[in-house]
Amino acid sequence: MGQILSRAIAAAVALGFAAGSAAAQTDYPQRAITLIVPFAAGGPTDVVARIAGDHMTRTLGQPVIIENMVGAGGTTASTRAARATPDGYTIEMGHMGTHAASVALYPNLAYKPDVDFAPIGLVAGTPVLIVAKKDFPPKDLKEFVTFVKANVAALNMAHAGVGSVSFTTCLLLNSILGVKPASIPFNGTGPALTALISGQVDYMCDQIVNLVQQVQGGQIKAYAIGTAERSPALPDVPTSREAGLPEFQAQAWNALFAPKDTPQPILDKLSDALDKALDDEQTRKRLLELGSVLPDKAGRGQQALAALVKSEIARWTPIIKAAGPTD
Ligand code: ASP
Numbered sequence: 065m066g067q068i069l070s071r072a073i074a075a076a077v078a079l080g081f082a083a084g085s086a087a088a089q090t091d092y093p094q095r096a097i098t099l100i101v102p103f104a105a106g107g108p109t110d111v112v113a114r115i116a117g118d119h120m121t122r123t124l125g126q127p128v129i130i131e132n133m134v135g136a137g138g139t140t141a142s143t144r145a146a147r148a149t150p151d152g153y154t155i156e157m158g159h160m161g162t163h164a165a166s167v168a169l170y171p172n173l174a175y176k177p178d179v180d181f182a183p184i185g186l187v188a189g190t191p192v193l194i195v196a197k198k199d200f201p202p203k204d205l206k207e208f209v210t211f212v213k214a215n216v217a218a219l220n221m222a223h224a225g226v227g228s229v230s231f232t233t234c235l236l237l238n239s240i241l242g243v244k245p246a247s248i249p250f251n252g253t254g255p256a257l258t259a260l261i262s263g264q265v266d267y268m269c270d271q272i273v274n275l276v277q278q279v280q281g282g283q284i285k286a287y288a289i290g291t292a293e294r295s296p297a298l299p300d301v302p303t304s305r306e307a308g309l310p311e312f313q314a315q316a317w318n319a320l321f322a323p324k325d326t327p328q329p330i331l332d333k334l335s336d337a338l339d340k341a342l343d344d345e346q347t348r349k350r351l352l353e354l355g356s357v358l359p360d361k362a363g364r365g366q367q368a369l370a371a372l373v374k375s376e377i378a379r380w381t382p383i384i385k386a387a388g389p390t391d
Contacts, residue, residue: 089329092152093126099320100156101132102141103224103252108190108271109138110254112318113157115350116187119341124333134251137227138162139170146175150323152330155184159271160316161224164376165232168384177321178377182331183369184320185338189357190271191291192233192314193301195284197263205287205307212243212267220246222256222265226390230256232380233290233314234269239387240311260284271316272297272355290314297355315357317376319369335365 099117101110110132117128133141138161145156156162163177175181194205202208212219221238223231230253238244245266250256253270260268261283272289276297279286288307289295291314304312320338322331341347342358351358362368384390 089327092330092333093124095153096127096129097124097152098131098154099128100141100145100154101130102134102138102145102156102158102162103132103228104134104250104254105130105132105252107224107252107254107257108274109157109159109318110252111273111354112188112190112351112356115347116157116320116338116341119344119347120334120337123337123340132252135225137166137169137225137231137249139166139173139227142166142177143174145321146180146323148323150182150326152322152326152334155320155322155334156181157187157318158321159190159229159318160376160380161228161230161232163319163321163373165229165380165384166227167377168381169227169232169390178370178373180324181321182324182326183366183373184322184331184334185365186317186319186359186363186369186372187338187342188273188318188351189359190229190273190316190318191289191295191355191357192229192269192316193272193275193279193289193298194237194267194269194287194304194312195260195275195279196267196287197260197265198282198284199263200266200285202287205302205304205309208267208287209241209309212245213241216243216245219266220248222248222250222253222259222268224251224253224256225249228253229316230268230270231390232384233316234267235387235390236314236383237269237312239383240309257284269314271318273351276353276355288312295355297353317372319372321369331366339364 142162148154288304
């Protein structure tokens with residue numbers, strides 16, 4: 065009798081738990097959601113996160129709070145995001161660096177981007193530009209190539225740490241040119257851009273969303289964009305193909321990830337909130353003005369992002385290996 069009773073109690077308790085967690089999933093979110101940005105405030109990842117987060121806050125009915133956590137080219141914060149409790153209250157704005165290039169750049173990376181995260185969705189494609197301080201002598205990309213090759217010992221290149229987009233795409237550029245300038249790491253390309261504007265560093269490769277205003281205002285020089293088409297946000301900047309360096313193909317992206325094992329109903333709410341943000345006219349306008357390429361319906365959602373992460377790891381791994389040692 066006692067045994068039956070305790071079994072019945074155990075069953076009831078188990079049922080209660082199941083019901084409790086199901087309710088937690090349906091009622092989600094009940095409190096603020098932390099959106100980890102793995103770079104400094106003011107840079108491209110931060111800006112894209114704040115724009116998307118603003119609109120998602122409205123749909124979710126709870127604030128999406130940005131937490132900037134810097135270090136190791138975004139991999140420190142990504143490790144934290146991968147290990148966070150999978151309850152939908154901690155998510156991350158990752159990118160082509162943290163969730164693809166880092167695999168080849170860090171042999172002991174503490175997370176597997178395609179295994180330890182549950183994709184929420186692609187937020188924006190972000191073409192990469194080659195930019196330099198405003199008084200850098202070369203007039204165009206052809207002169208840039210000649211100048212950098214001839215003066216590399218005296219030049220330095222800014223980036224957001226090993227594993228970042230800026231590091232990886234300039235690694236590609238430098239390996240095409242066969243040069244190894246001094247490399248100066250920052251906690252994000254927000255601070256790197258400030259150093260470029262003040263002339264403390266010579267050049268960098270960065271996501272367009274960080275650069276439009278400064279290129280238009282003449283505070284920095286842009287030599288080329290690493291995509292097949294020019295950007296409507298900076299129509300005067302030639303593509304790398306037009307400017308004579310077609311091997312420099314560099315398009316990055318920003319996307320939202322949750323830790324793996326986040327319950328499906330919670331992931332679906334987050335993906336839906338992102339989808340609504342990407343359909344919102346004002347949000348689209350803000351992202352497009354910065355030069356983002358917005359995903360169409362087929363490019364959105366969990367499956368499309370899972371496929372993108374896999375294909376980007378496959379694309380960048382051989383490029384990084386071919387570029388040789390990174391230190
Ligand atoms: N765009 C940067 C990178 O190079 C990161 C950032 O500050 O958003 O990865």
